[in-house]
Amino acid sequence: MDRFNSERSSHHILGYRQLAAVLAGLLLLTGVTVGVSYIHMGFFNIPVALLIACTKVTLVLLFFMHLKYEETIIKLSFIGTVIVLVTLIGFTFWDVAFR
Amino acid sequence: MSETHSFYEISSPPGMTGIKSWLLTHDHKRLGLMYLAAIFFWFNVAMILGLLIRTELMSQGRTIMGPELYNSFFTLHGVIMIFLFVIPGIPAIFGNFFLPIQLGTDDVFFPRLNLFSWYLFMFGGLFAIISLFVGKGFPDTGWTFYVPFSIEVDTNVSLTVMAAFILGMSSLLTGLNFVTTFHRMRDKSMGLMQIPLFTWSLYATAWVQILATPVISITFVLVVMERLLSIGLFDPARGGDPILYQHLFWMYSHPAVYIMILPGMGVISEIIPVFSRKSIFGYKAIVWSSMGIAIAGSLVWAHHMYTSGMSDVSVFVFSLLTFLVAIPSAVKVFSWVATMYKGAIEMTPALLLSLMFIYLFSVGGLTGLVLGSVGTNIHVHDTYFVVAHFHFVMFGGTGFAFFAALHYWWPKMFGVMYRFRPAYVGACLTAVGFLFHYVPMFILGIQGMPRRYYDYLPQYETGNFLAGFGGYLLCAGIVIMFANLLMSFRQGVAAPADPWGATTLEWKVPSPPPVHNFVKQPDIMEFPYDFSGIGNQPGAGARTGDR
Numbered sequence: 089m090d091r092f093n094s095e096r097s098s099h100h101i102l103g104y105r106q107l108a109a110v111l112a113g114l115l116l117l118t119g120v121t122v123g124v125s126y127i128h129m130g131f132f133n134i135p136v137a138l139l140i141a142c143t144k145v146t147l148v149l150l151f152f153m154h155l156k157y158e159e160t161i162i163k164l165s166f167i168g169t170v171i172v173l174v175t176l177i178g179f180t181f182w183d184v185a186f187r
Numbered sequence: 188m189s190e191t192h193s194f195y196e197i198s199s200p201p202g203m204t205g206i207k208s209w210l211l212t213h214d215h216k217r218l219g220l221m222y223l224a225a226i227f228f229w230f231n232v233a234m235i236l237g238l239l240i241r242t243e244l245m246s247q248g249r250t251i252m253g254p255e256l257y258n259s260f261f262t263l264h265g266v267i268m269i270f271l272f273v274i275p276g277i278p279a280i281f282g283n284f285f286l287p288i289q290l291g292t293d294d295v296f297f298p299r300l301n302l303f304s305w306y307l308f309m310f311g312g313l314f315a316i317i318s319l320f321v322g323k324g325f326p327d328t329g330w331t332f333y334v335p336f337s338i339e340v341d342t343n344v345s346l347t348v349m350a351a352f353i354l355g356m357s358s359l360l361t362g363l364n365f366v367t368t369f370h371r372m373r374d375k376s377m378g379l380m381q382i383p384l385f386t387w388s389l390y391a392t393a394w395v396q397i398l399a400t401p402v403i404s405i406t407f408v409l410v411v412m413e414r415l416l417s418i419g420l421f422d423p424a425r426g427g428d429p430i431l432y433q434h435l436f437w438m439y440s441h442p443a444v445y446i447m448i449l450p451g452m453g454v455i456s457e458i459i460p461v462f463s464r465k466s467i468f469g470y471k472a473i474v475w476s477s478m479g480i481a482i483a484g485s486l487v488w489a490h491h492m493y494t495s496g497m498s499d500v501s502v503f504v505f506s507l508l509t510f511l512v513a514i515p516s517a518v519k520v521f522s523w524v525a526t527m528y529k530g531a532i533e534m535t536p537a538l539l540l541s542l543m544f545i546y547l548f549s550v551g552g553l554t555g556l557v558l559g560s561v562g563t564n565i566h567v568h569d570t571y572f573v574v575a576h577f578h579f580v581m582f583g584g585t586g587f588a589f590f591a592a593l594h595y596w597w598p599k600m601f602g603v604m605y606r607f608r609p610a611y612v613g614a615c616l617t618a619v620g621f622l623f624h625y626v627p628m629f630i631l632g633i634q635g636m637p638r639r640y641y642d643y644l645p646q647y648e649t650g651n652f653l654a655g656f657g658g659y660l661l662c663a664g665i666v667i668m669f670a671n672l673l674m675s676f677r678q679g680v681a682a683p684a685d686p687w688g689a690t691t692l693e694w695k696v697p698s699p700p701p702v703h704n705f706v707k708q709p710d711i712m713e714f715p716y717d718f719s720g721i722g723n724q725p726g727a728g729a730r731t732g733d734r
Contacts, residue, residue, distance in 0.1 A: 161370055165366075168394075169397075169398060172398045172485065175485075175486065176402070176438055176485075179486070179489070179501070179504075180431070180434045180438075182498075182500070182501060182504075183430075183434070183489065183497050183498050183500075183501040184428070184498075185498075186498035186499070186500040186501060187496075187497070187498040
């Protein structure tokens with residue numbers, strides 16, 4: 089198998105301390121989500137909730153799913169899927185906005 | 188090389204025999220052939236249904252079936268052809284068989300997942316069959332399952348969309364396998380610009396499969412939830428939006444057109460240089476156009492919705508984007524024709540079918556611009572013009588590319604040569620029948636005949652009769668081609684490792700290949716289409732003894 093590209097990649101193992109820190113961060117952000125839901129911010133209610141959710145997703149992707157330690161091609165693949173999703177949803181919302 | 192045992196003789200995993208060695212195989216080649224068997228069955232079923240539809244339409248009024256059966260038949264024809272033949276056809280059969288070999292490796296990255304994909308494919312087909320016989324029978328919605336009709340109708344919509352859901356999973360997992368294999372299993376000495384164009388086309392297709400298929404899967408789940416729970420997602424009376432369904436459906440189903448055509452383009456990019464004995468013109472341009480089609484083709488879905496009530500701004504933007512897709516498609520056509528220019532062209536059935544592909548696909552592509560333009564689209568929307576355009580691209584394009592691939596790789600897959608003359612006869616009859624079948628539909632569409640209707644006005648009878656006549660010719664041609672290929676087993680003329688004088692890696696291994704593909708480490712060429720060492724070899728006809 090040493091003639092294949094798969095040998096080029098190496099596996100990074102996260103320590104328990106790091107994983108625990110990320111988990112604590114996620115739990116904290118969950119608490120923040122619940123907390124801000126009691127604060128009336130008008131238009132900003134949804135953007136703030138989405139911002140916290142995006143931060144949590146980023147933590148999960150980077151550390152639990154090892155994206156931080158992967159090769160460039162994996163990172164590019166992931167970013168590509170996000171761009172596609174944003175485009176698909178954006179175009180649909182755009183249609184509704186101009187109807 | 189001849190002393191090696193082929194993958195037919197040695198199972199993977201080792202030690203299994205008989206039917207078990209096939210049903211539990213991890214070998215990408217066996218799985219490719221298992222897809223071939225299943226897809227061959229479905230293609231014939233859908234072809235017969237299509238012929239029955241056209242027979243019904245050959246004369247006005249009832250000819251051989253009633254309107255309900257007719258509605259179910261055209262839906263079934265569409266669902267089978269799309270989900271069980273055109274989408275999986277080239278990637279699942281030829282992609283599975285040849286992608287690992289062209290990349291210089293011994294299998295796909297996830298062999299068990301590959302087997303699982305095949306089982307999903309079979310279960311999806313089984314669901315489609317079950318939906319024929321239970322409840323109120325097969326849906327009469329057309330393959331698009333548009334709401335609100337698909338939510339309200341009594342027929343078996345839920346079961347059928349679940350079948351499509353399962354088939355989508357199969358397609359997605361195959362795409363995932365190909366992308367991973369492309370990046371992880373490729374021979375270390377093979378750079379990105381040394382990869383054969385068929386594999387590049389499969390890679391571009393695989394990304395569309397991965398990104399677009401979940402959208403249709405979710406949409407089908409929403410349809411089932413609407414039918415079971417009446418949530419109102421698509422019901423304006425309850426704050427829903429019926430156009431949202433069309434957005435979601437076409438977000439997948441237009442890119443799916445490129446899932447269908449891109450592998451076909453990859454096949455043509457393999458065949459043209461081999462039988463022109465000339466390096467492919469514009470290798471990098473073809474690679475980038477494949478990726479360009481995959482990207483731009485994912486952004487044009489709403490050109491199916493100009494008359495749906497979508498905003499004018501969106502209509503304008505999607506029309507513009509639709510015209511942009513024509514550019515990478517035209518790059519490919521130009522490259523194929525330029526490859527043949529001043530080449531030492533040697534006619535074979537695979538090349539003849541490829542030339543037919545170029546012609547028919549070009550007509551399909553150009554009539555696509557008529558539909559992409561808003562003004563003309565509104566005139567011919569939902570008419571037979573659309574049916575003709577769609578079939579020129581999907582059948583004239585992907586269908587002929589499938590036949591070309593079958594004739595090109597048949598000796599490699601089965602180790603036997605077929606006769607050329609019946610193949611030429613079958614191919615020509617298929618092409619003539621195709622033109623008789625679909626050209627009248629362009630005219631019927633411009634005259635205003637709506638698609639999917641059971642009956643029509645008297646002025647459309649001649650066109651419909653001609654189309655039906657063409658349909659019979661078309662099917663006769665296909666039967667001859669298939670029969671000729673199947674007869675090759677009886678004739679038993681052994682195929683050499685490289686009967687065509689081709690250069691890509693699959694022609695460097697025995698026919699049929701051994702279980703691990705390569706008996707020694709493959710020698711990766713600096714450029715996959717370098718014919719400088721092939722030029723003086725005798726032609727394919729001389730080697731097979733059949734002109």
